[in-house]
Amino acid sequence: MMETKTQTLQAVSSISEMKEISQSFRKQNLTIGLVPTMGCLHEGHLNLVKRSLETCDRTVVSIFVNPTQFGPDEDLDTYPRQLQSDIEKLEGVDILFHPSNEEMYPTDYKTYVQVQDITEHLCGKSRPDLFKGVSTVVLKLFNIVRPHNAYFGEKDWQQLAVIEALVEDLNLDVVLNRVPIVREPDGLAMSSRNQYLSQQERQTALSLSRSLKEARDNIRQGTTSAKVISDLIRQGLSGKEGVEIDYISICDPKTFRGKEQVCGRTLIALAVKVGPSRLIDNCIIEEI
Helix, strand or coil, X not given: CCCCCCCCCEEECCHHHHHHHHHHHHHCCCXXXXXXXXXXXXXXXXXXXXXXXXXXXXXXXXXXXXXXXXXXXXXXXXXXXXXXXXXXXXXXCCEEECCCHHHHCCCCCCCCCCCCCHHHCHHHHHCCCHHHHHHHHHHHHHHHHCCCEEEEEHHHHHHHHHHHHHXXXXXXXXXXXXXXXXXXXXXXXXXXXXXXXXXXXXXXXXXXXXXXXXXXXXXXXXXXXXXXHHHHHHHXXXXXXXXXXXXXXXXXXXXXXXXXXXXXXXXXXXXXXXXXXXEEEEEEECCC
């Protein structure tokens, strides 16, 4: 039975203090849920928080814009940061862990974690620093917070697969909880980077979810050629001002290797730059 909570949000920036708090929770046999984020919280993040609050005695939300997962020409410096606004959204959360860069990566830091194979496709192909940074920071967070459960959204499908491999291969004692994509009422997948979009760019960004819906419809109607489906998606995305396609992938949802035919469980994944924002979206086609 979950313990009734009366405490308010406690903000922690020190690794040693966070570890002490987690140790105290565990000594009391309290289950710890962790929601790792880079801040600029939206309803997608808050849905993860809700899942943790429903299933764990104590919930920790981390906010850390992880520098090691950004490439040299990416948006680390401009990534949206709004800590005070984020704090106001964390109703019911026990601990906010928001360490500094220096706390997580001191000047003599030398160790990184790399998941092989599945990181060579999709986002890993165009962002070579991404998953080494993700794997490293997630492992550090797991070691610091020592959660029983961690919550991740399926919008970042490949990232979640990488973390699942990390947990399995390194025998980590944490249960990963997958949470479906949360969308705006018009279908746009929620993302912190949506804040970069102008009103016109936001309308253009809707072409991602629309293209995925049209792909599903075409598959249900009997089109199974991955090339045909990919070409139809490309047609739906191309020709719009300010749009640059990174990838359109029709692939196995575990290995991320491309498919020639949509057969069995299939992932359709997109990465598209709309104006200043690199947006991702995906859908799963169950066996047909």
